[in-house]
Structure formats: structure tokens, C-alpha cells
Amino acid sequence: MSSGTLEGRARAGAPWPQLPEAAREVLLEALVHGPISRAEIAARRQLSRPTLSRITRQLVADGLLIEGGTELRSATGRPSELLHVNGAARHFFGVKLTGDHLYAVVTDLNAEVVASLDTPLRSADVTEVVGRIAEAASALRAAFPDLTAAGVTLAGRVRSGTVHGSAYLQWSGVPLADLVAEATGLPTAVANDVQALTAAEHWFG
Known part of the structure; x- marks a missing residue:
């Protein structure tokens, strides 16, 4: 299903602890x-x-x-x-969506990319895209069974995990966070790609 690279070592891990x-x-x-x-x-x-x-x-x-x-x-x-x-304590699944491609990574707790893969999108149909995300998560989970949570970014208007407008994908009113969480079994956050990049630069430089 993919091109690019898929690297990394398996590591058994625990769920994210309940931190005050x-x-x-x-x-x-x-x-x-x-x-x-x-x-x-x-x-x-x-x-x-x-x-x-x-x-x-x-x-x-x-x-x-x-x-x-x-x-x-x-x-x-x-x-x-x-x-x-x-x-190395935890690993996270990240996805960047464009109009015709899906780019997926695994990062560690320091936001360092430790594995990646990419795959074309056959269509912008929501079910197709969510299915592709689930496939990518499954492929990466083979090397990193301790995936803790997922994050998805795309160009568009996003609020509370719902995509309210995306010119590339032609989506409106898509509850993407809930759909991805159900398909992957991972708690999921969805954000505008530029806002997510800004937050990452602020946190990690």
C-alpha cells in the first residue's frame, strides 16, 4: 500500500498514564x-x-x-x-493529508520522527481516506505496538475534531477525529496543518 520508508524497532509499552x-x-x-x-x-x-x-x-x-x-x-x-x-517512552501516530496523498509518521515523545510511510489517495471519499489512515496505522503498529495516540492535519477549517471545510478534499462537516479514533483504536486529534506546524515550532523549535 505504500512507498517511502518504514523503519523502527518494536517496543512493548503501557497506555498513557493519568497525570494530574x-x-x-x-x-x-x-x-x-x-x-x-x-x-x-x-x-x-x-x-x-x-x-x-x-x-x-x-x-x-x-x-x-x-x-x-x-x-x-x-x-x-x-x-x-x-x-x-x-x-522512547511513548510513540505517536501522525498523518498529513493533501488532496491526493497521505503522509504518515511515528514520532517519539520528543517529536522525533522514527518511522514513516506515504501512500496515494485513490479518492477524497471520507470512507476511503479513513480506511487508508487505518491501514497506515496498522502497518506502523507492526513495528511500534505501543502507539499511544494519533494526530491528523490537513488544510482547512477544523474545530473540535470536525473538518468544517477543506478545499483540497472537498469536505464539510466531517467528524474526522471520531472516525479515525474508531478506525484505529487511538485517541485522535485533528488540526489545521499550519496551526499544527506553528504549535510544533513553539514547543520543539
């Missing part, structure tokens, strides 16, 4: 800013040391953060131990 808001904020700091010390996170998020210690201990236990390495982060004081995002 404070834990998600701590993980986001490490995602956006790279290796970071506990003191920096505490200052940014205004968390007490005991609270931060409890949160980071849980994130490390869940495999999302790794402790490692020290670095002098200020002009005075001792080197600080850094927290790193464990990119």
Missing part, C-alpha cells in the same frame, strides 16, 4: 526547554520542593522522565542534576 495537571505542566517544561533542573522547574511553575519531588518521582517511575547528568546552571552554587524527557 501539575505533573503535565512539569513534563511540558522538560519537553519545551530540554534538559532542565528541578530548581528551574520549581521557579517556573511556582512549586514547593516537596511537591516537585513527588511529581518528578512519579514521572520517573512512569518512564516519562530520566534523571541524568549534572550541569552548573547559575553563576553560584553547585551543579544541578538534570531531568530529561525519555523520548
Whole structure:
């Protein structure tokens, strides 16, 4: 069904843990800013040391953060131990739709692409496109059985997972997030491609 590349190693994984808001904020700091010390996170998020210690201990236990390495982060004081995002902890399925093509990738938790494939679309029929997305997810899941969630982007107006207008695909009122989630078994987000690219640049640079 595809051309391009399909690479990667299989890895057994667990579902995404139920993280409280404070834990998600701590993980986001490490995602956006790279290796970071506990003191920096505490200052940014205004968390007490005991609270931060409890949160980071849980994130490390869940495999999302790794402790490692020290670095002098200020002009005075001792080197600080850094927290790193464990990119291999989770994998995600991403799709970019054009008028006649589907581009699919697997990324790790650091948004690094670790596998990809692409396939032409025979038509813009919704059932056909969703079926192609499900096929791509199945092919990539053979190498990455721990896929955690899916994201789909396309040119058009998207709100709350529904495509309200797409000039390339001639869609309107298509609940794409629900359709893809049902077809792939993955929680799915759908976004305008330019807005998604802007968010990715903001988070990961």
C-alpha cells in the first residue's frame, strides 16, 4: 500500500498514564526547554520542593522522565542534576493529508520522527481516506505496538475534531477525529496543518 520508508524497532509499552495537571505542566517544561533542573522547574511553575519531588518521582517511575547528568546552571552554587524527557517512552501516530496523498509518521515523545510511510489517495471519499489512515496505522503498529495516540492535519477549517471545510478534499462537516479514533483504536486529534506546524515550532523549535 505504500512507498517511502518504514523503519523502527518494536517496543512493548503501557497506555498513557493519568497525570494530574501539575505533573503535565512539569513534563511540558522538560519537553519545551530540554534538559532542565528541578530548581528551574520549581521557579517556573511556582512549586514547593516537596511537591516537585513527588511529581518528578512519579514521572520517573512512569518512564516519562530520566534523571541524568549534572550541569552548573547559575553563576553560584553547585551543579544541578538534570531531568530529561525519555523520548522512547511513548510513540505517536501522525498523518498529513493533501488532496491526493497521505503522509504518515511515528514520532517519539520528543517529536522525533522514527518511522514513516506515504501512500496515494485513490479518492477524497471520507470512507476511503479513513480506511487508508487505518491501514497506515496498522502497518506502523507492526513495528511500534505501543502507539499511544494519533494526530491528523490537513488544510482547512477544523474545530473540535470536525473538518468544517477543506478545499483540497472537498469536505464539510466531517467528524474526522471520531472516525479515525474508531478506525484505529487511538485517541485522535485533528488540526489545521499550519496551526499544527506553528504549535510544533513553539514547543520543539
